[in-house]
Amino acid sequence: MPPLTNADDMNRQPRIALIHATRVAIDPIETAAKALWPEAETISILEEGLSVDRQKTRELSGDMLRRIVDLTRYAEASEADGVLFTCSAFGAAIDRANAEACIPVMKPNEAMFDAAFGHGGRVAMIYTFPPAAAGMEEEFRDAAKERGSDAEITSYFCDGALEAKRAGDDARHNLLIAQTARTIEGADIILLAQFSMAGAADEVRKFTSVPVLTSPETALAEIRRRIETNQ
Structure with a gap:
């Protein structure tokens, strides 16, 4: 400034x-x-x-x-x-x-990654836009190395959720993401990768006891x- x-x-x-x-x-x-x-x-x-x-x-x-x-x-x-x-x-x-x-x-997502390191080493990330995954995983690994964290990230693609969001069907978008979260085992924290996914957080928390972080x-x-x- x-x-x-x-x-x-x-x-x-x-x-x-x-x-x-x-x-x-x-x-x-x-x-x-x-x-x-x-x-x-x-x-x-x-x-x-x-x-x-x-x-x-x-x-x-x-x-x-x-x-x-x-x-x-x-x-x-x-x-x-x-x-x-x-x-x-x-x-x-x-x-x-x-x-x-x-x-x-x-x-x-850099701030969300920093927050995730405080929750444990097993990080799960749900994403709905395929081109985002590889770059985000690389950013996560770079951030972990820079901060001396041994955290590892595993990504889960939620098929159909972004299309539902773009069609204005937020309820289906949120439910699909929550159902993906329910399949995740052994994670210390779940990240919702894109800003557009933030509205699904409350629904996701109904399906899992694992803490959930959003980007915004x-x-x-x-x-x-x-x-x-x-x-």
Whole structure:
């Protein structure tokens, strides 16, 4: 965050740019922001082409990397104090954007991973968007190594849930994820990988006694910390 220089700046609300690759991720993080940091101003930037194009390739292309960096620059030009991406399939590109930005830029799941390490070494992750899994697993292993954790992650794909969400059938989306959670054995913690899955948490908890973490709440708390401490 730039230094405060006058009374108007000191009274200005902090502004968070939320960058989405799918519209189903918007409501969960905006709801979390209103509940956990109501003083902050949020602006949502939607670029659905990223999600469409990401499904067509196994690896992040140079074009997608440039688009992520350009979106971050746009957020900076919009006077954002921090940027939070809400799609889990662009980790390496978001790292590049963060390295080049003058404000904090966060991947959607890094805060959730940090929280998971405190629950034990057997981490289960449910995901609904196939391109997100490999990158998230790599991010998890990198984070575990950096923090000296021996935690291991096992991923579980929930087929049909994302399609139900996109069709507006939240009840089916939540039930399918809960049913997937019920099949998980021996886990210390269950992660719901994507922001769009956050609304399923209460239903999942009916099917399992294992603690459940979602991305929006942990991410919002961490981007607030980084903005307020200028990190």
